[in-house]
Structure formats: C-alpha cells, structure tokens
Amino acid sequence: MGETNQEHFAIDFLLEEYKNLAVSFWKNEETGEKRVNFFITLVTAVIAALIALATNDKGYLPRETIPLITIFSLVGLLLFGIFTLLRMIRRNRVTDEYKKAMGTIRDIFKKFDYQRLKDYDPFKDKRKKRKLGRGGLVETVALINSLIFAAIVTMFAISLPIYKIGLCALGGFIIALTVQFVFVLISYNK
Numbered sequence: 001m002g003e004t005n006q007e008h009f010a011i012d013f014l015l016e017e018y019k020n021l022a023v024s025f026w027k028n029e030e031t032g033e034k035r036v037n038f039f040i041t042l043v044t045a046v047i048a049a050l051i052a053l054a055t056n057d058k059g060y061l062p063r064e065t066i067p068l069i070t071i072f073s074l075v076g077l078l079l080f081g082i083f084t085l086l087r088m089i090r091r092n093r094v095t096d097e098y099k100k101a102m103g104t105i106r107d108i109f110k111k112f113d114y115q116r117l118k119d120y121d122p123f124k125d126k127r128k129k130r131k132l133g134r135g136g137l138v139e140t141v142a143l144i145n146s147l148i149f150a151a152i153v154t155m156f157a158i159s160l161p162i163y164k165i166g167l168c169a170l171g172g173f174i175i176a177l178t179v180q181f182v183f184v185l186i187s188y189n190k
Helices: 005-053 064-110 137-156 162-188
Strands: none
Touching: 005 064, 005 137, 064 137, 064 162, 137 162
C-alpha cells in the first residue's frame, strides 16, 4: 500500500468517524430534550389531576385524603425530577465528550491542511467548562424540581398564616434550587 492510499484511508476513516460522532451527538441531544419534555408533560398532567381532585364536588374521596394524595404525588414528581436532572447532567457530559472528539478530528484536519483551515474554529470555547445560568435543560429541570419542592413545603405549612406559608414556600424554593445548582456545579467540575 502506498503512502497516498494510506492517507486516503486515514482521511476516509476520520470523516466516517466524524459523521458517526455528529449523529451520536444529535441523538444524545434529542434524547435529552424528549426526556425533559416528558417530565414537563408529566408534571402538568399530575398538577391538572390534583386540581381536578381538589375541586371535585362529587365526594369520591374523603376530603382529608386529598392533602395526603397531593403530597405523595408531589414527592413522586420530585423523585422523577431528580432522576431526570441526573440524566441531563450525564447527557451533558456525553455531549461534551462528543464535541471534544469532533474537535480532535478537526484539529487533525487543520494540521493536515493548515493554510486553508488555520482560521477554522466553529467552537472557540469547546474546551471551556460548562456554566450554569444559560437557561439549558439542566436549569429547566432544576427550576421545576424547586417549584415542586416549594409546593411540598407549602402542603406541610398549610395550617400557618398565609404570609408564613409564602415565606416557607419561597425558602423551600431557594434551598432546593441552591442545592441542585451546587450539585450540578460539582458534577461539571469532576
């Protein structure tokens, strides 16, 4: 095999590898979006069902069971939300690995044809660490989880005066959001 055939083989291999990485990258992104959409749909459906249950005049259930059903439903949603958050963190790590691998292949091609590709850099910040506060799916899930936690706190504080209920809900929201963001930052910096 001559040098030219080996170079062609290497180039063809890298191009196919890049295509596979790009397809995997987009599938990973799409799966994450579907998971978050399902979570949002589930939260919406459960809240609608709880509202229907609480405002039902037919008396299918004793009134005293509704708060208990509400708390268990919200705890279930929160647990599902936590698992969704963990999966989204994992998805982001995998996405970063795909971007890194595609960047490595781009760098090889840049070295191979430096003059024509020297200024080509589609992801200038591809090697930077992830940051919070950009409104991504992780932040969305953390926000929904925090609202669910605030609702759970509200259910336990329901016998208090209204301003104290509000303060408890706000405190629960802030604590839940802070804990999740700290966890996400720690996960990103591993």
